[in-house]
Amino acid sequence: MTAPSLHGASVAARPAAVTALGWGWRHAGRSKPAVRALDLDIRPGERVLLLGPSGAGKSTLLHALAGVLGDANDDDGAASDSDESGSLLIDGASPREQRGRAGLMQQDPETQVVLSRVGDDVAFGAENLAVPRADIWTRVHEALDDVGLSHLPLDHPTSALSGGQKQRLALAGILAMRPGLILLDEPTANLDPAGVVEVRDAVGRCLDKTGATLVVVEHRVSVWKDLVDRIVVLQPGSLTDPAVLLDGPPDQVLREARSMLVAAGVWVPGYVPATRLRAADPAPGTGDLLLAAEKLAVSRERARRKGFRKLAPVPVQQGISAQVRAGQALAITGPNGAGKSTFALTLAGLLQPVAGEVSATLALSRGAGVDPYRWKAEQLIERVGTVFQEPEHQFVTGNVLDELRFGPRHLGHGQERVDELLERLRLTGLVDANPYTLSGGEKRRLSVATVLAAHPQVLVLDEPTFGQDANTWAELASFLSELLDAGAAVVSVTHDAEFTAALGGTELRLAAAAVAP
Amino acid sequence: MREELNLHGNHALLTRANPLSKFAAVFLITAVLALSIDWVSASVALAFEFLLFPLAGLTLTLLWQRGWPLILAAAVGGWSTSILAADSGKTLIDVGIWTMSEGSLELGVGFMLRGLAIALPAVLLMSCTDPTDLADALAQKARLPHRFVLGTLAAMRLVGLMAEEWQTIGMARRARGVGSRGSALQRVKATLGQSFGLLVQAIRRASRLAVTMEARGFGGGRRTWARESTYSGLDVWVLGGGLLMAGAAFAAAVWAGTWNMVWLGS
Numbered sequence: 001m002t003a004p005s006l007h008g009a010s011v012a013a014r015p016a017a018v019t020a021l022g023w024g025w026r027h028a029g030r031s032k033p034a035v036r037a038l039d040l041d042i043r044p045g046e047r048v049l050l051l052g053p054s055g056a057g058k059s060t061l062l063h064a065l066a067g068v069l070g071d072a073n074d075d076d077g078a079a080s081d082s083d084e085s086g087s088l089l090i091d092g093a094s095p096r097e098q099r100g101r102a103g104l105m106q107q108d109p110e111t112q113v114v115l116s117r118v119g120d121d122v123a124f125g126a127e128n129l130a131v132p133r134a135d136i137w138t139r140v141h142e143a144l145d146d147v148g149l150s151h152l153p154l155d156h157p158t159s160a161l162s163g164g165q166k167q168r169l170a171l172a173g174i175l176a177m178r179p180g181l182i183l184l185d186e187p188t189a190n191l192d193p194a195g196v197v198e199v200r201d202a203v204g205r206c207l208d209k210t211g212a213t214l215v216v217v218e219h220r221v222s223v224w225k226d227l228v229d230r231i232v233v234l235q236p237g238s239l240t241d242p243a244v245l246l247d248g249p250p251d252q253v254l255r256e257a258r259s260m261l262v263a264a265g266v267w268v269p270g271y272v273p274a275t276r277l278r279a280a281d282p283a284p285g286t287g288d289l290l291l292a293a294e295k296l297a298v299s300r301e302r303a304r305r306k307g308f309r310k311l312a313p314v315p316v317q318q319g320i321s322a323q324v325r326a327g328q329a330l331a332i333t334g335p336n337g338a339g340k341s342t343f344a345l346t347l348a349g350l351l352q353p354v355a356g357e358v359s360a361t362l363a364l365s366r367g368a369g370v371d372p373y374r375w376k377a378e379q380l381i382e383r384v385g386t387v388f389q390e391p392e393h394q395f396v397t398g399n400v401l402d403e404l405r406f407g408p409r410h411l412g413h414g415q416e417r418v419d420e421l422l423e424r425l426r427l428t429g430l431v432d433a434n435p436y437t438l439s440g441g442e443k444r445r446l447s448v449a450t451v452l453a454a455h456p457q458v459l460v461l462d463e464p465t466f467g468q469d470a471n472t473w474a475e476l477a478s479f480l481s482e483l484l485d486a487g488a489a490v491v492s493v494t495h496d497a498e499f500t501a502a503l504g505g506t507e508l509r510l511a512a513a514a515v516a517p
Numbered sequence: 518m519r520e521e522l523n524l525h526g527n528h529a530l531l532t533r534a535n536p537l538s539k540f541a542a543v544f545l546i547t548a549v550l551a552l553s554i555d556w557v558s559a560s561v562a563l564a565f566e567f568l569l570f571p572l573a574g575l576t577l578t579l580l581w582q583r584g585w586p587l588i589l590a591a592a593v594g595g596w597s598t599s600i601l602a603a604d605s606g607k608t609l610i611d612v613g614i615w616t617m618s619e620g621s622l623e624l625g626v627g628f629m630l631r632g633l634a635i636a637l638p639a640v641l642l643m644s645c646t647d648p649t650d651l652a653d654a655l656a657q658k659a660r661l662p663h664r665f666v667l668g669t670l671a672a673m674r675l676v677g678l679m680a681e682e683w684q685t686i687g688m689a690r691r692a693r694g695v696g697s698r699g700s701a702l703q704r705v706k707a708t709l710g711q712s713f714g715l716l717v718q719a720i721r722r723a724s725r726l727a728v729t730m731e732a733r734g735f736g737g738g739r740r741t742w743a744r745e746s747t748y749s750g751l752d753v754w755v756l757g758g759g760l761l762m763a764g765a766a767f768a769a770a771v772w773a774g775t776w777n778m779v780w781l782g783s
Contacts, residue, residue, distance in 0.1 A: 063728070066728075066732045067731075067732070068728050068731045068732050099734040099737055100733075100734045102732075103732065103733070104728070104729075104732040106725060106728065106729065108722075108725055110678055110722065111722055111725035111726040111728075111729055112729055113674070114671050114674075114726070114729060114730055114733070115649060115670065115671065115674070116648070116649060116674050117649060119743075120649055120743065120744070123743035123744075124730075124733055124735070125733035125734055126741075126743070127740050127741050127742060127743050128733055128734035128735045128736075128737060128740050129734045129737075129740075130737075130739045130740055130741045131741055132741060133741055133742065133743060133745065136741065136743045137743065140743070158674075159674075159677065170729075173733060174733070177733065177734065300681075300684065345688060348692065350688040350691055350692060351688070376696055377691050377694045377695060377696035378694055378696065380691065380692070380694070381692065381693065381694040385692065386688075386689075386692035387692075388685070388688075388689045388692070390685075390689075392714075392717070392718065392721075393685055393686050393689035393690075393714065393718075394689045394690070394692065394693050395714075396690060396693050396695060396710060396714075406693065406694070407693065407694050410694045411694070436717070450693065451692065451693070454694065
């Protein structure tokens with residue numbers, strides 16, 4: 001269905017075939033291989049969804065296919081520390097020798113953008129493949145059109161794009177290389193629901209047009225199920241088990257392996273994990289008032305100094321009033337850019353309000369004063385605990401146990417809770433591990449545990465379920481419902497309707513912010 | 518901080534000149550000013566520089582916003598030179614160890630004007646030069662290795678992100694009980710910890726960006742350039758203008774008898 005355009009150079013590339021024969025890879029410095037004895041055949045034009053628990057080597061496989069995994073032998077022939085076995089070929093040749101044959105998109109939108117102007121960024125890959133200048137701009141326009149960004153001027157700053165737009169821009173950059181194989185490594189894990197659909201649909205359109213082969217890794221099966229025609233489930237390789245656990249058409253694999261996938265924490269379509277129910281969902285407005293926001297205007301920016309003048313920041317959202325009550329959940333929802341996180345951080349005493357006020361009642365402040373922003377750090381953490389979206393931002397020590405003991409040590413009490421939290425959030429076996437080396441789910445559980453170790457009465461969570469597998473999701477929701485029953489207040493910024501439903505309580509929906517001048 | 522890395526829709530004439538010719542012109546002017554501490558050459562250069570403002574799309578307000586540290590530094594430098602330099606001529610102020618004489622005041626004013634005249638072209642240059650165009654010119658015209666030039670350009674984009682990340686990490690750490698408001702020692706410790714957190718994030722981001730660039734075929738031998746860096750008639754004018762300004766500053770100082778080579782002493 002591809003209509004070759006008038007320009008000879010802009011005919012879509014031939015779809016690529018992938019062949020893995022007993023392929024294995026061990027990263028430098030690791031004792032166990034990331035992938036072991038993988039046998040896999042992908043025909044040209046096939047669209048494959050790769051599933052499997054973390055540690056099954058999905059990302060490693062994508063990196064290898066993209067030719068960015070380094071070389072088991074360095075350029076000068078000296079053996080490096082990593083180890084490759086078997087063979088992994090695209091169209092019968094090594095991926096490293098075919099730059100541009102495969103294009104890779106990763107998770108973090110910020111690092112998928114290379115240059116600061118939209119047109120230049122799309123052109124970057126084509127330039128590297130030494131495409132003649134005139135052809136590059138033809139390709140850039142076509143690629144921007146394909147991903148639905150052709151309304152942007154070519155010199156539009158890439159920093160002004162939303163997460164979903166950045167990922168579509170990255171896709172355009174890949175398309176401009178005319179690859180036969182498109183590799184997507186959790187491309188929508190960092191996006192809000194609108195961004196997810198935006199990116200998924202753009203990928204679908206581009207595949208229909210170019211016929212390229214697709215390999216996508218993603219937890220949320222429902223997003224990609226209708227777009228792919230094959231699901232491959234990988235498992236951590238061992239000497240006896242093959243690396244490919246299951247392989248077949250989506251419906252068949254999902255039917256046969258449903259319980260196994262559910263157990264592995266995969267988001268299978270139509271499945272919402274069971275969570276603990278609240279003992280009783282208290283009526284709105286009941287429970288002790290702990291924290292109140294009155295006509296709040298919020299911004300991440302501080303007052304800016306322009307020469308001698310001080311300019312108040314432009315608020316991203318204003319006129320917000322809310323109440324945080326003991327035993328009650330408050331969900332902050334709304335579209336991207338509505339200032340949800342900014343509001344939550346202001347409520348949590350981490351940002352100074354631009355206007356209006358946040359006030360703590362005596363039940364919460366216990367003598368520390370009304371304004372949480374003015375509390376000392378030690379006063380803050382035993383009153384309001386904040387769990388950031390990116391767990392790594394909050395790690396302050398070198399191992400899991402120290403991480404949990406950090407808060408109590410500063411407060412001089414609460415060590416006894418550490419063991420309970422380790423147990424409850426399944427971190428007992430990881431006490432000596434470096435927090436940065438944990439899996440995504442483990443990092444999330446650790447970041448919640450460390451904040452709770454200080455025993456705050458109010459817990460504020462920023463997108464706690466983003467990118468989490470179904471198991472971590474269910475554990476988190478159940479654990480929070482226990483906390484609520486024990487009288488804590490839980491404020492969560494979230495796009496996740498199921499999560500909001502599991503916690504109950506009230507919802508504060510923020511409207512899209514007025515466009516900043 | 519992030520916005521300041523591009524031109525904000527600045528369409529002034531000088532934005533269209535090749536960054537290399539602008540660099541060459543700035544080099545000529547600053548080279549002459551670096552040779553002599555005297556107020557005549559500096560004032561002449563300064564006057565010309567102010568005339569160039571509209572051509573670079575710069576206004577006094579913008580200048581102050583972007584260049585106020587440089588301007589303050591020049592003023593402070595001039596003040597301290599005038600009170601600390603060896604005295605000559607009539608004494609104007611005498612407060613114990615600090616004296617300001619006609620000679621030292623002249624030297625101080627010269628120092629301040631010279632500081633400004635050297636700093637301003639840099640502000641002018643940055644306000645009418647897009648980093649991407651500069652990188653194109655450096656790689657295509659100056660023949661610097663493209664791996665190095667484009668790597669730096671891509672990394673610069675992350676600098677703005679790092680500023681945001683710094684703020685976030687600061688808040689995230691306060692939420693862990695790491696105070697950044699206590700005693701001086703506590704603050705130093707908190708800042709060190711925060712810097713380490715930022716460093717970790719910067720390295721992770723950088724390695725992901727490197728993967729992205731490599732996956733887009735970066736790092737091979739031959740590449741083409743979507744944007745051609747070219748010289749035009751405008752660049753002749755830019756170079757000529759630079760020569761003229763440097764020459765005029767020199768000639769005026771020699772004519773006024775104030776030309777004062779730094780290494781010859783006064």
